[in-house]
Amino acid sequence: MNNSYSAMRIFITLFFAMCLRITPLSDTLAPLNPDWVLLVLIYWSLAIPESVGIAHAWFLGILVDVLLGRHFGQNAFIYSLVIYACLVWHKQLRQFPVVQQSAFIFLCLLFSQLLFFWFKNVHASVQITGIFWLPIFSGTVLWPFIYQLMRSIRRL
Amino acid sequence: MRLLIAIIASITLLITDYRSERLLPLRATLSVLTDSLKYAVDLPVSLFEKVSSELSSYDTLKKENTSLRQEQLINRTQLLKFDALEKENIRLRALLENSFKLGEQVLIAELLSINLVADEHIMVVNKGTRFGVHPQQPVLDVNGVVGQVFRALPFSSEIMLITDPNHAIPVQVNRNGLLTIAVGSGMSNQLNLPYLPNNADIRPGDLLITSGLGGVFPAGYPVGIVDDFPETNNKSIPHITATPKSLLDRKREVLIVWGSNALMPLTTPLSKTPADNEQ
Known part of the structure; x- marks a missing residue:
């Protein structure tokens, strides 16, 4: 595959993922908005692990930190850990049927959300409600569709 | 190995960001990138609002104008009273040797x-x-x-x-x-x-x-x-x-x-x- 061509596609999909991350939704839908950037990043790390690595994940995480007004390094930390797991197991994961992949995605998202919860509590204990955990489920449910969409984008 | 570097780097950043304001310039620089994203996402909504306000009819504009005028009249008269009250308040506070926050x-x-x-x-x-x-x-x-x-x-x-x-x-x-x-x-x-x-x-x-x-x-x-x-x-x-x-x-x-x-x-x-x- 042409390298710069695929780099551009990675860039554009991540751009749209970041837009989706902050897109305005109604009060009922907003808590369901999953971590699009992480999902897209997971896809690319599974599809072309040779060109998407931990360094990319880390820099992207820093950007998302600024975008969402988090403390520096939160998303960078989480993204690099999750992408590391994806890179280690990408051969097995690519063989999995989509349902099993979704289970893996569920674990990734759960892990990232747990870390977020932990980061929130490091500085001062904060209140969270049940809706804090909703993006994990919406992300898992959306994964098959994201997977199909991204695959068709990759094969364009 | 790379993972280790990434983790150490992010933890260092986290600790500096929690402890001090030293990373603000970095955040300000990177925010130029992310802010353009924010404006891009906002664009459809603000465009829609602009267009709908352009398209609003003469009638609605006129209605809005009259209601705003009435509102302003009411507000003005209330402000007249407010001015006198503020002066009185300042005088009273002066009697109490108190300080007053102005404007x-x-x-x-x-x-x-x-x-x-x-x-x-x-x-x-x-x-x-x-x-x-x-x-x-x-x-x-x-x-x-x-x-x-x-x-x-x-x-x-x-x-x-x-x-x-x-x-x-x-x-x-x-x-x-x-x-x-x-x-x-x-x-x-x-x-x-x-x-x-x-x-x-x-x-x-x-x-x-x-x-x-x-x-x-x-x-x-x-x-x-x-x-x-x-x-x-x-x-x-x-x-x-x-x-x-x-x-x-x-x-x-x-x-x-x-x-x-x-x-x-x-x-x-x-x-x-x-x-x-x-x-």
Whole structure:
């Protein structure tokens, strides 16, 4: 595959993922908005692990930190850990049927959300409600569709 | 190996960011990239609003104009009274050898319609440090207090709303001056008043205004109205809530306020007060 061509596609999909991350939704839908950037990043790390690595994940995480007004390094930390797991197991994961992949995605998202919860509590204990955990489920449910969409984008 | 570097780098960044403000320039630089994203996401909504306002008919404009004119007339007459009251207040405070906070400057900012984090009530406006916005500035709209500036970036700033579960604002009951603290509930139409004794004189419909304690919010701006709560005997404390006055999700324009930091002494200050010694 042409390298710069695929780099551009990675860039554009991540751009749209970041837009989706902050897109305005109604009060009922907003808590369901999953971590699009992480999902897209997971896809690319599974599809072309040779060109998407931990360094990319880390820099992207820093950007998302600024975008969402988090403390520096939160998303960078989480993204690099999750992408590391994806890179280690990408051969097995690519063989999995989509349902099993979704289970893996569920674990990734759960892990990232747990870390977020932990980061929130490091500085001062904060209140969270049940809706804090909703993006994990919406992300898992959306994964098959994201997977199909991204695959068709990759094969364009 | 790379993972280790990434983890160490992010933890170092995290610790520096928690401990100091040294990373603000880096954040400001990177925010130029992310702010363009924020504006890009906001573009469809603001374009739609612009187009619909362009397309609004002559009739509706005329109606709006007359109603605005009437409103202005009413406001003007009320302001006349307000002027006299302010002067009187200053005179009375001078009698009490009290200081008085004078004039506040405001800047109109527009909300960008984006959602950052669902469980936090943080909004983004289109004015930033370029306009002199700095953290902890109070933010108001025409109806009351909206929140405070949480972080100011060059082209945008993040505003924490008073309904955020991690936000608390010192308030007083307008009717009798009872002081308390209104804590955000995490719901966009509710504030909690958890720190009230069970014999507190508070009634449904009471107006809560900022008390000026704490130094962030200037005194006297409306915050919310106390909701109905069941009358109970003195043994149990009712869970008292209030509805914020500001229309947090409907208005696009907010006011960022510069309070005059220095108190204006109205009488010649005494040589040294105990408060001066403490500082």
